[in-house]
Amino acid sequence: MFERVLIANRGEIAIRVMRTLRDRGISPVAIYSEADRHALHVRMADVAVCVGPEASAKSYLNMDAVLDAARRTGAQAIHPGYGFLSENATFARRVAEAGLTWIGPPPGAIEVMGDKLTARRTVEAAGVPVVPGLSEPVSDPDAALAFAREVGFPVMVKASAGGGGKGMRLVKRPEDFVGAVDAARREAAGAFGDDAVYVEKFIVEPHHVEIQVLCDDHGGAVWVGERECSAQRRHQKVVEECPSPFITEETRQAMGAVAVAAARACDYRGAGTVEFLVGGDQGFYFLEMNTRLQVEHPVTELVYGVDLVDEQLRIAAGQPMSVRQEALIPRGHAVECRLYAEDPDTYLPSPGRITGLEWPTGPGVRVDAGVDAHSTVPMSYDPMVAKLCTWGADRDQAIRRMHRALDETRVLGITTNRALHHRILKHPDFVAGRYDTGVLATPLPAARKPDGGWRDGLLAAAAIARHEEAVRGQRIREAQPGGPSGWRTAGRNRVLG
């Protein structure tokens, strides 16, 4: 096993990886941009290297600087987390060329799955069902329109290099088709520098369900259950759960087998996720494969009792994975809420200083946070500050525990989307477990309103705190130089009246 591993990431995932490294007695190396100089992931490491200025392109995406950091600190391997360089085949190759171990899939697998059309062709050849669609980028809009008419509207126009909803257009009527292709192309060119787009049948009432897979160098390939990720806003996942309340056991087993086939088709190694669209009729179609650890991996860990990062380390070190398919038995239910630094009503981002923070604890709660009470949330990076997960013996208990965990969460100084999660979790379709990717576009239940007692308590608390502040300020001004240190006395002020 490795003695020292560099984590080429920041925030919660850097810390998540660091924890498993510590469990194994491996020394973690953190990297940071100037803006993250005193970020939590740096403070939790003993060894840390600055890789450039705030802009990701010049720091976390700066391959030379990251490789140099590994060299300087004697790291033997690099874990990329998710995002940033995690799905960059060039970087994976350069890591290997530098004599280091890449804790991720082979560059070839990243490349195959990185291009949506190549991915589609590859898995289709392995017998994996795909959404009916063109297997080449649109060159002749008229031919494409004919195809769209053949599979039937609505259809989706998608950027070949895309992701995260950019360069994507839903087209409901034939007369809107050509305009939509043009718009998607422009957007794709702007976002990815590549204007190739393709056309797919649009699955009505689609569910986004994904399968976790693990493959090692010893012929081992398993699937570790599924995650239901249909609670999306602007194509971004907000709440995930395991297992899916929607798919049947038959569908689950079939999807698992197909996901392993997809992984084998690209000669996969390590942890990966095969995303599917599942229609209301339980028909499922390959969407894409994420060749890295997924944000929402903790729900799988909670239900299957597996440490996916630990399996990544084993596999990268050339060891067999520790799990066998027949021993992967799900237990209970897990839910994840992504806590974003953003307004729950306007969705405006809310970077800034955190001036108070407490995480929930107790039975069934797992928190993976990227910040603490001493953090500032920079404006340049992803707005996710933490993932709250709960486990329950059944789905109902997991959801109830999540309400409790959200209630116990305190993040002051910035706005989080905490209130939005309560509302999603109370949406009748979510409660019933029959929601598709359209659920967050439908009206959510009203947010809880403060009652009079709450309002009066808040006003009284704010006034008393300010009163004490005024009294204390007076005391400090009156204090003699050389008297009791304000550093010590400022900590606590038991009011004596």
Place this chain on the structure above:
Amino acid sequence: MFERVLIANRGEIAIRVMRTLRDRGISPVAIYSEADRHALHVRMADVAVCVGPEASAKSYLNMDAVLDAARRTGAQAIHPGYGFLSENATFARRVAEAGLTWIGPPPGAIEVMGDKLTARRTVEAAGVPVVPGLSEPVSDPDAALAFAREVGFPVMVKASAGGGGKGMRLVKRPEDFVGAVDAARREAAGAFGDDAVYVEKFIVEPHHVEIQVLCDDHGGAVWVGERECSAQRRHQKVVEECPSPFITEETRQAMGAVAVAAARACDYRGAGTVEFLVGGDQGFYFLEMNTRLQVEHPVTELVYGVDLVDEQLRIAAGQPMSVRQEALIPRGHAVECRLYAEDPDTYLPSPGRITGLEWPTGPGVRVDAGVDAHSTVPMSYDPMVAKLCTWGADRDQAIRRMHRALDETRVLGITTNRALHHRILKHPDFVAGRYDTGVLATPLPAARKPDGGWRDGLLAAAAIARHEEAVRGQRIREAQPGGPSGWRTAGRNRVLG
């Protein structure tokens, strides 16, 4: 189900129970002594009632005040937690007489199990193996000595009303026997107001292993695995784990069946724990039954996926328990470390103000705490401030995660026994899983020593903090009255040099 439940306890267990109440949408009522007026368990409740001054006897043990609190707040049931009134049959009866539901076993079961000799006779009649011993208190020391010679020395002399090691004497030689009986009697009289003592064979290399049981009103009675509690100091448990690394599967199954028989013998209802001594030869003997929730219940919850407090609520409400014996399948391994406000070297208690606090988070960690960053640990109550639990797919992973969790724990202002736990967890006998109740009397591995870099970092940090304090004090003194509020500016001081 109940709408409002009073929790007749304080600290971590009050909060533990509160969390499950919240999960069920039940309104919790807290009680507090004057010393706990602003304690965490009060702050986490919406409704709280003062039951008397600091001394437990006048507050948490004051039955009239507790019952009056329930009446005033409209609570329908009382959960006693552990300790305090939890094993008081008189209180259980008074709760029922007040028309409230007692979330615990019937008073008769408490009484039977509350007296060691009655308990012994009762379970023995049900075929439960007991440590060979006299079934009546010692009246004729000579007859008792003859019995001791018969079962063979060493023997234990124990207070009939005892617990926690008080009124207990190990006698290795016949010539010390009569003196030991006299001493144990005096101690028992002082501690419990009852000088009855009895004699038992002393089990060599004993393990303390206990079985969790649940019984409901519908004939259901199950055992939920065991807990290994042999890591004890002065007869107090310090580290517990589930499953026991010592007992065989055959022993486990046999103990489970016997524990259920013991519970049935006293017509038990609710959650209870049957404690056994297990010898080096896997022979096991009934020790006592704790007729309440156990401190270390979370390790069972982690391994069996059951919420024991939730089962207590169901059973008290007359519902069937949610679990069946055949579905209770253990998964992985869990360890609990009791974090005490006490010096890890001198064992001296360390009550006082907490001036900084952070709990560990991340995969496999569960924290049940009774304090937060705003707490004062009073001198009058139990020194346990939190229970740190970790779960792992195997024992090794659980222990490694516990080291990580202990490292991430920050409690400033008071001394905790955190360092002691690292040492216990590294004890070769603990690591190997072959320790008995004598393990903590043997030398522990040395505590980690700070290296030079750590020392220099601490000195530099302390000096810089004090420097900033001096500079800031200067700024505050220079500030105009009516200028920026110190309340706000005191929170953060990014050093700009």
Place this chain on the structure above:
Amino acid sequence: MRFTIEYGGESHAVDVTPAGAGRYAIQIGDGEARVVDAFVDGGLVHLLDGTASRAVQLGARGDGQHGQHGGLDARVTVLDAATARRRARLGGGAGAAGGGVVRSPMPGRVVKVLVEVGDAVTAGQGVAIVEAMKMENELRAEVAGTVTAVHVAADDRVDGDAELVTIEPAEAGA
């Protein structure tokens, strides 16, 4: 001591009078005065009022405080008597001026300014795009009028509440 507290779009007068032994008499507006037991520690205020227990967490946020109690978040701004009077004097004018100034609701980077000085704008028209946390946010004019000043340029970093564009409202005062 009397404070004016802005909360939920309203101003509340709150009187605080120490009543000994950690207690305070609190009067909100014209309501009845209540005596509560209070514990203040850092950002935490715990109030006991009869059998009601309320733990409120307060943290600095911009000019005000951010409060949390149980699952709810709120913004509160506490003004002492002198500041409240000063604000009251300035009140009307400042409010009117606010309508014509488009501000960035959060710190970020200006991606694009969509108007120039002299442009006529309609209420709701986008005037600038500010990016923060990988999201682009179009900021809009609240009033119709004429752009009299553009305070930022593309690629500028701005703080929260920074002025982006000033608009002279059409038919102001009508």
Place this chain on the structure above:
Amino acid sequence: MRFTIEYGGESHAVDVTPAGAGRYAIQIGDGEARVVDAFVDGGLVHLLDGTASRAVQLGARGDGQHGQHGGLDARVTVLDAATARRRARLGGGAGAAGGGVVRSPMPGRVVKVLVEVGDAVTAGQGVAIVEAMKMENELRAEVAGTVTAVHVAADDRVDGDAELVTIEPAEAGA
């Protein structure tokens, strides 16, 4: 600024000189001065020294601070120059007096005083029992001598470090 820091039974002279941009030159004793990057926030101090990252948490504890870094705890007392000089002047005398005073190491309740004024005691003899957190702790004389004062009685509540019994050491100065 120079501080004297008591830690691990030793005194360390530490010089702190701001070096701009959040950096400080630190010199410990006669060691080489190092420039570190520091972030101070409440009880947290984060230091970056080359590729070494050290987060130290400090909290008030009695007269000093309680420090944590990773899994380790420590007591540190930071004295400014004036206080360090004052202590140095008083140093010897205070130490000697300490030996004859038995103090309670923690807050608690006196269960029993085991000696009376005039009693002769031996080193290690129990002089009082103090209960805290459900544990009784026997406190012992450090030196042999004669009890000259008993400061507490059974059932008294005492603070941490409170004087319980004063002993005039036998053959003092011998």
